[in-house]
Amino acid sequence: VTGLRCDDVRELAPAYLLDALEPDDADAVRDHLAACTEPHPELAELGGVVPYLADAIEPIEPPAALKDRIMAAAAADLAARGGAPVVSPPTAAASAAAASAVGPPADAPTQIPVPAARSRRDWARWGLAAAAVLVIGILGASNLMLRSQLDGAEAYAAAVDEVVAAAAEPGAQLAALEPAEPGGPSGIAAVRADGSVVAALSGLEPTSGTEVYTAWMLASADATPVPMGDFTVGSDGVGHLADGAGQAVPGLILAVSHEPAPSPTAPTLPILASGQARPPATPDQPA
Amino acid sequence: MSEPGVPLPRRLPSSADDADRAALARVAAGELDALELLYDRYRAMAYAIALRITRDATLAEDVLQDAFLGAWRHADRYVDGRGSVKTWLLAIVHHRAIDAVRRRRPTTDLPEPEAPVATPAALVMPDIFAEVAGRLDAAAVRGALAELPGPQREALELAYFGGLSQTEVAERTGAPLGTVKSRMRLGLLSLRRILTGEGDAAVEGPT
Numbered sequence: 001v002t003g004l005r006c007d008d009v010r011e012l013a014p015a016y017l018l019d020a021l022e023p024d025d026a027d028a029v030r031d032h033l034a035a036c037t038e039p040h041p042e043l044a045e046l047g048g049v050v051p052y053l054a055d056a057i058e059p060i061e062p063p064a065a066l067k068d069r070i071m072a073a074a075a076a077d078l079a080a081r082g083g084a085p086v087v088s089p090p091t092a093a094a095s096a097a098a099a100s101a102v103g104p105p106a107d108a109p110t111q112i113p114v115p116a117a118r119s120r121r122d123w124a125r126w127g128l129a130a131a132a133v134l135v136i137g138i139l140g141a142s143n144l145m146l147r148s149q150l151d152g153a154e155a156y157a158a159a160v161d162e163v164v165a166a167a168a169e170p171g172a173q174l175a176a177l178e179p180a181e182p183g184g185p186s187g188i189a190a191v192r193a194d195g196s197v198v199a200a201l202s203g204l205e206p207t208s209g210t211e212v213y214t215a216w217m218l219a220s221a222d223a224t225p226v227p228m229g230d231f232t233v234g235s236d237g238v239g240h241l242a243d244g245a246g247q248a249v250p251g252l253i254l255a256v257s258h259e260p261a262p263s264p265t266a267p268t269l270p271i272l273a274s275g276q277a278r279p280p281a282t283p284d285q286p287a
Numbered sequence: 288m289s290e291p292g293v294p295l296p297r298r299l300p301s302s303a304d305d306a307d308r309a310a311l312a313r314v315a316a317g318e319l320d321a322l323e324l325l326y327d328r329y330r331a332m333a334y335a336i337a338l339r340i341t342r343d344a345t346l347a348e349d350v351l352q353d354a355f356l357g358a359w360r361h362a363d364r365y366v367d368g369r370g371s372v373k374t375w376l377l378a379i380v381h382h383r384a385i386d387a388v389r390r391r392r393p394t395t396d397l398p399e400p401e402a403p404v405a406t407p408a409a410l411v412m413p414d415i416f417a418e419v420a421g422r423l424d425a426a427a428v429r430g431a432l433a434e435l436p437g438p439q440r441e442a443l444e445l446a447y448f449g450g451l452s453q454t455e456v457a458e459r460t461g462a463p464l465g466t467v468k469s470r471m472r473l474g475l476l477s478l479r480r481i482l483t484g485e486g487d488a489a490v491e492g493p494t
Contacts, residue, residue: 014471015453019385020446022454046475049482051374053447054381056428057339059331066334066348067326073352074322074359 004032010042017047079176079188080160159187159200159240166190166198173277175254177201180271187239189215189254191277197228197244201256201273204239207232210261213239213272217246218253225255230262252277303328307372315362322359329373333380340384340450350387354380381447388450431481439474442467 004012009032015021016029033040167174171193179186187201199215207213212230228244239256246252255274257267307328313321333354337347357379365375432440438460445456453471457464 011468014468014475015446017475018443018446018471019382020451020453020456020471022452023389045479046472049475049479050447051377052428052478052482053432053443054332054336054377055425056432057332057335057448058425060335060338061331062334062348062351063344066351067323067330069348070326070352070355071319071323073356074319077356077359078317078319 004028006032006036006038006040009033009036009040013040013042014046017043017050076164076188079186080156155236155238155240156187156200156202159238162240162242163188163190163198163200166192166196169193171248171279173248173250173252173279175252175275175277177254177256177273177275179203179273185237185239185256185272187273189241189275189277191246191248191252191254193248195246195248197241197246197254199239199241199244199254199256201239202237204233204237204272205258206235206237207258212259212262214257214259214262214264214267215241215244216255216257216267216271217244218255219247219249220251221253223253225267227264228254230259250277250279304371304373311358311362311365311372311375314359315365322355325358325372325376326355329376332373332377336377336380337384337387339448340381341388346387347384350380350384353387354383357383385450389452427482431478434481435474435477438462439470439477442470443474443478446471 009016009029012021012025012029016026019026021029033043163174166172167190169192173191175189175191177185177187177189177199183203185201185203187199189197189199191197197215197217201213204213212232214230215228216225217228218225228246229241231239231241233239246254253274253276255267255271257264257269257271259268307325310321310324314325330351333351334347337350337354338344341347341350354376358376365372432443435443441460442456445451445459446453449456451459453467454464456462456471457467460467462470
């Protein structure tokens with residue numbers, strides 16, 4: 001259906017306002033209205049009352065778990081957008097790591113900053129602790145929107161999907177990789193029960209020559225970084241670590257560095273992004 | 288598009304509107320607790336709408352998730368002055384619920400899964416939403432619906448609550464499409480008159 005006249009729109013208006021047009025017709029009305037310079041007072045006249053219809057329905061409480069799903073999916077979305085605060089590790093070890101990250105001494109170059117607890121308490125509540133729920137959300141067949149919007153880059157979305165699938169496995173942990181600098185590269189990673197690690201990052205500079213990015217793991221903030229694997233990055237800025245050699249250690253810290261050559265034994269600073277893996281626990285239930 | 292902008296007098300005063308707008312602005316800034324606040328405020332209404340249309344608890348949950356994530360991602364598309372946040376949210380829920388049931392029906396063309404979701408009709412509505420965006424109590428709306436001539440009420444209910452397209456309403460009721468269109472139009476006009484107290488109650492039409 002194309003090229004509706006104003007009269008056509010007037011005729012279709014009631015159904016349009018009730019969401020009762022077939023999609024093609026609805027699109028045609030929308031297109032007409034977007035381009036039409038004539039007034040269409042019938043929309044207000046007929047449509048002003050439509051929202052009231054919702055008031056005729058008795059509210060019904062949805063299952064409490066739905067909120068966890070939605071908030072976890074929103075949290076994951078925030079993480080996938082990058083640049084946003086990601087992990088607020090509540091543990092003492094993480095706090096120590098955060099404290100040490102404030103001013104890493106020059107003689108302790110192996111210390112890798114872990115994202116400090118932020119003012120966004122909600123992240124602590126809804127962030128990665130809800131990984132299991134997030135997986136349901138992202139993999140849910142109907143949840144096309146989130147998938148398509150995780151990032152414009154298809155490659156990144158595919159890599160994120162892989163991470164999320166890995167995080168769905170029993171015993172897996174999920175980590176949000178927060179950029180060290182605002183606007184820097186970010187992503188998410190999963191540590192499987194067998195210790196293998198899959199990661200997806202976006203916003204990385206393309207590699208050239210022998211350059212690689214290296215993923216590192218640290219059993220604690222003070223531990224020596226152990227390389228898990230290298231990956232290269234193309235012009236899309238998407239990094240994908242398919243099968244890193246990690247460890248299934250609770251709270252494993254993951255970090256990414258840019259290296260001049262493959263298989264480094266110590267990270268070349270600065271660390272670009274890092275985060276702490278967490279088991280998918282049940283999020284706090286707010287009062 | 289100009290519009291008459293007649294306020295509905297029975298609108299309940301809603302200082303919640305301002306709080307909602309503030310919350311939505313924080314949602315647009317990526318603040319999760321603001322999303323949580325709006326979810327908690329409207330989840331029961333949203334779920335009731337989704338459940339009514341989909342008649343499927345699982346699908347209704349998916350609808351809510353899609354809708355609230357849509358709001359989360361696109362809070363900046365909310366246009367102040369076009370209605371309340373409540374209206375905006377519930378219109379998204381309604382639209383997505385309809386989408387969900389249409390997708391499930393094999394006779395309807397499936398939208399491309401990754402295609403951007405069209406803006407719900409209600410969201411391109413003119414300013415009257417600003418006037419009417421409050422909340423009527425359920426009894427008032429149900430009473431108004433009950434006052435409608437049966438065929439008009441049926442057409443509105445099948446479309447809005449049943450998720451049927453106007454063509455499907457015609458098939459379901461056995462009425463010609465043109466008649467269904469008239470019933471929807473007259474039903475909406477009647478409802479408006481009843482709720483605003485303007486003029487006579489129902490508009491009798493050719494049924």
